[in-house]
Amino acid sequence: xxxxxxxxxxxxxxxxxxxxxxxxxxxxxxxxxxxxxxxxxxxxxxxxxxxxxxxxxxxxxxxxxxxxxxxxxxxxxxxxxxxxxxxxxxxxxxxxxxxxxxxxxxxxxxxxxxxxxxxxxxxxxxxxxxxxxxxxxxxxxxx
Amino acid sequence: xxxxxxxxxxxxxxxxxxxxxxxxxxxxxxxxxxxxxxxxxxxxxxxxxxxxxxxxxxxxxxxxxxxxxxxxxxxxxxxxxxxxxxxxxxxxxxxxxxxxxxxxxxxxxxxxxxxxxxxxxx
Ligand SMILES: Nc1ncnc2c1ncn2[C@@H]1O[C@H](COP(=O)(O)OP(=O)(O)O)[C@@H](O)[C@H]1O
Ligand SMILES: [Mg+2]
Numbered sequence: 238x239x240x241x242x243x244x245x246x247x248x249x250x251x252x253x254x255x256x257x258x259x260x261x262x263x264x265x266x267x268x269x270x271x272x273x274x275x276x277x278x279x280x281x282x283x284x285x286x287x288x289x290x291x292x293x294x295x296x297x298x299x300x301x302x303x304x305x306x307x308x309x310x311x312x313x314x315x316x317x318x319x320x321x322x323x324x325x326x327x328x329x330x331x332x333x334x335x336x337x338x339x340x341x342x343x344x345x346x347x348x349x350x351x352x353x354x355x356x357x358x359x360x361x362x363x364x365x366x367x368x369x370x371x372x373x374x375x376x377x378x379x380x
Numbered sequence: 381x382x383x384x385x386x387x388x389x390x391x392x393x394x395x396x397x398x399x400x401x402x403x404x405x406x407x408x409x410x411x412x413x414x415x416x417x418x419x420x421x422x423x424x425x426x427x428x429x430x431x432x433x434x435x436x437x438x439x440x441x442x443x444x445x446x447x448x449x450x451x452x453x454x455x456x457x458x459x460x461x462x463x464x465x466x467x468x469x470x471x472x473x474x475x476x477x478x479x480x481x482x483x484x485x486x487x488x489x490x491x492x493x494x495x496x497x498x499x500x501x502x
């Protein structure tokens with residue numbers, strides 16, 4: 238029979254470099270285009286693009302550059318956007334603290350990771366000291 | 381006017397009005413803050429309205445720059461009011477745990493100017 242409702246299918250995938258500060262804007266604008274085309278409302282678009290800005294900036298500022306992969310998903314009922322941000326930077330030494338919020342090694346607000354986590358449905362982080370960091374987030378259209 | 385950055389700053393009576401229509405990346409943000417402070421000194425404006433109705437997304441980096449600009453203006457004795465924040469932007473910032481507590485806000489440019497006494501009621 239047909240596909241199961243919760244089995245998600247990847248409809249498209251593209252990877253963008255984050256080598257310069259302008260690339261943060263490129264990634265965020267691309268995320269907005271995809272989300273708007275898939276029917277995300279203004280609130281979901283703002284959440285997704287803000288998350289994209291935060292994580293792309295982290296790649297650039299803390300990770301020394303890297304890549305973002307943007308994917309369109311479908312689970313049969315809804316569309317989703319998955320974004321993977323990765324870098325080969327120093328990794329996050331104290332992940333628990335970094336996720337708590339209000340902690341920054343760059344003298345900025347320290348609300349990027351903790352805030353992003355609250356904006357999306359799925360949030361996963363894989364970081365290794367000296368090897369790099371990968372953050373994966375997914376946001377879905379409403380039912 | 382000898383602006384350093386691409387964001388214009390207008391004078392409305394004794395209040396300044398600036399509309400942010402582009403991304404506040406690091407170099408632009410620094411130039412914008414300098415321009416605001418220079419204009420305040422030059423004009424003796426007692427308030428500044430910062431209109432962000434053109435921004436469909438404000439991350440914590442931009443939020444910090446805006447709040448910082450307000451704090452700098454205040455140190456010079458000038459009230460700064462942030463206006464025009466879109467509903468989805470406000471919702472996103474609050475959900476992230478950031479409420480822009482450091483800067484005054486108003487609904488739109490008219491309200492902001494009125495708040496600063498830069499435009500008569502009515
Ligand atoms: N990609 C990354 N590589 C290394 N460290 C990171 C990365 N992302 C986040 N961090 C660490 O986690 C902290 C918190 O990140 P975040 O919540 O985005 O706040 P901020 O970027 O304002 O410091 C950062 O200060 C940094 O130490
Ligand atoms: Mg950050």
